[in-house]
Amino acid sequence: MDTVDSLEALLFVADTPVPLNTLAVSLELTEGQVEQGLEVLGERLAGKGALKLIEIAGGYQLCTKPEFVDIIARFLKPQKQRLSRSLMEVLAIIAYKQPITQAEIEAVRGVQSDYGVRGLLERRLVAEVGRKQTAGRPFLYGTTQQFLHQFNLNDISQLPELSSGLPVLQVEEGGIGS
């Protein structure tokens, strides 16, 4: 059985990003062999069809190509999730400073942040990752796999560095997954 076809079959049925080691165990191959197969699969899909292979949230997953966004949107009528400025601010602070308590978030922002933290928890973009060993044992928050998935990130280390001066943002065209 062809490795590339096998990978395509596994990734088709998977509804979450599949880590490399999981694919290797399922196919009884080494991770190197799986990586080679994924590379071939990626090139094959890029050449034709409506699907493409991306590496996201620590694994591999099939997704549709951007040129089909309008057709799919008419079919699915997805609800667009828009995060407000305050939610984005809280999310960015948690992403960079995690694990972090709500009080520490408020110390950075200078305003109360319980609404922002609650909103992100409901959207499953952040989660409670433990408790800080200080008086009161407040909750510690960190980002989730859902956060990586929703923001097209493979790993938290892909976040841009913070700078003390006015930041100059350079984002690659096409984003991380393309």
Add this chain to the structure above:
Amino acid sequence: MALRTDAAALARKPQARKQRKEEAVTALGVVAPPPIQIESPNFNGSLATLFMCVRERKLDLLDIPLMPVCEAYFIYLLQAHVKDLDEAAAALSALAYLLERKAWALIPIAEPEPENEELLELIAPTAYEYDAAIAALQIWHEEREQVFFRPPDGGNDAYEIPFDIGNVTIQDLARAFEKLLTKVEPDEPKVLNKPRRSISEQMKVVMRVLSADWKALDELLKPPFTREDVVYWFLALLELIRLGQASVRLRKEEVEFSRSANQKNPAAKTPTPQHLNTQTP
């Protein structure tokens, strides 16, 4: 002559004594200390000389051990058969002065804190420093919305059934609800532990009334009815629309409802969402 000599001699004795007493007054102000000799590695001389040198800062007292000085004083007290207590007191005063000066010199002096010439450290990053990160996240989020993935929950989910309400807006539905609600007076407050009604049961009632013909809300719900009835009817209709069991349209600014085309059996079992299951009487 001898008498004059003797008289002159007698006259010089008190003067000599007085002169000696005048010479005995030193910088201590009263009486000079007795000639107590001190021999130490860094000083050889009398106690008075040592006192003057220290007072005039000609000697560093830290280099001169005071143990020999104290020993010389005690030997003087014990062996010299002190007759003039003033001289002994002067010596003790000089010794005390030396001991006090040395004690002060031995106390460590706290180093002055260095002046902090460096700039104050910047306070912890404030929210504005995340502007670039927020902009990047927004861009990546928009790119992510251009692609679609297999949904994590496989199969049909009652909450994911796409329903079509055409050109009917939420405001239209609210207007129809409010219009019917204003036709009845508010209910009288009732006891709190009254039996609760069930939306799922109300949905069955509504399905029995709905037909293929389009009807407005006030045509579906016949009087007499209470405000509570209106609320339950409206909630049941909304749920049936969401589940695809009922349809809604806007006709001449009037919202009309009917049974969905795929619903043929008026007694069809309606799925009961779990969160709407409430206690029935």
